[in-house]
Amino acid sequence: MSSRVPNIERPVLGGVVAILLTGCADSGLSELASYAERVMARSPRSLDPTPVIRQVDRFVYRAGDRRDPFVMDDQAAEHAAEQAVKVAQESRPSGLSPDPLRPKEPLEDYPLAALRMVGTLEQYGTRWALITSPEGTLHRVREGQHLGRNNGRITRIEPTELMLTEVVEKQPGQWARRRASLALNQ
Template sequence: MRNSAFLTAVLGLVLVGCVQEDPLVDLRDYVAEIDSRPSGSIPPPPEFATFEFVSYTASGERSPFEAPRPVELETEEAEAPRSNVRPDPDRVPEFLESYRVENLTMVGTLAGLQEGDLWGLIRDGDGEIHRVQVGNYMGRNHGEIISISETQIDLIEIVPSGQDNWVERPRAIVLSGLDN
């Protein structure tokens, strides 16, 4: 027992000699050094230019993405006599009349069994392909197909010109890839 008491006393003295007075003295010295440095000033944030708010007031005008109409065309329509052209209200609309002509694309043709019998292939706005021939209608303006060639489909649209007056307008859908 004596030896164990002696061994305990020696180990206690060794441990007391290894312990520092303050274990955080290095950290406190580092913080004191940083605090003693001269402090700099933080530059102010940059000033942002204020922009004037402009409201869009041309919503009733022509879209800037459409070609401007020639002035002479507008005056001709204003001076145009009343025509007897009218869409047939009793005709059952065809499927491709639910799409705008701008959303229809010619992707090819098919030759029929008879000489000169040519079908046009049209891709609608949903990506589906439809077969059309002369006499079919497409587009929202009552466009009747009047001819089909290897490179384009020609149609005549009946469009309103104002005050219950209608005019015929020629239109062509060019084979995709040729209109570039």
């Protein structure tokens, strides 16, 4: 192969080289140089004095041998448990009443009328009711669980209905059982 470039390609090659060299021309450098001269000609501004930093006395925290105020010790925990039982016994009159120490379940935040039964399912011999809350969240409940604001305890789940027993206050301190149900919404 010959290292010579054909005659037609020489003018094209020369044009490409000329264009590339044009890109290296001094187009905006004069403007930049004049701006730099103007900035350098300005008189420098005086700086604000350095603020005085006050010396702070050193503090050493030495509470390692003291009790943590956020953790209840054994004696305080025992006293709190005794007080809770005492309050529960005093507030519960003899006879029927809801258990104030029982943790509330999520569906007890809603009135029974706001809940909707949308179906049932059976799994490993346990029948579950499918309940939707007013926000549209689907909950799965079974017999023995609670729902509604009147301490309702689920007693039976049928394919089309959920039965429960509510404990309602008739008069201050007097409680009564009442049957209620939630029918399947179709």
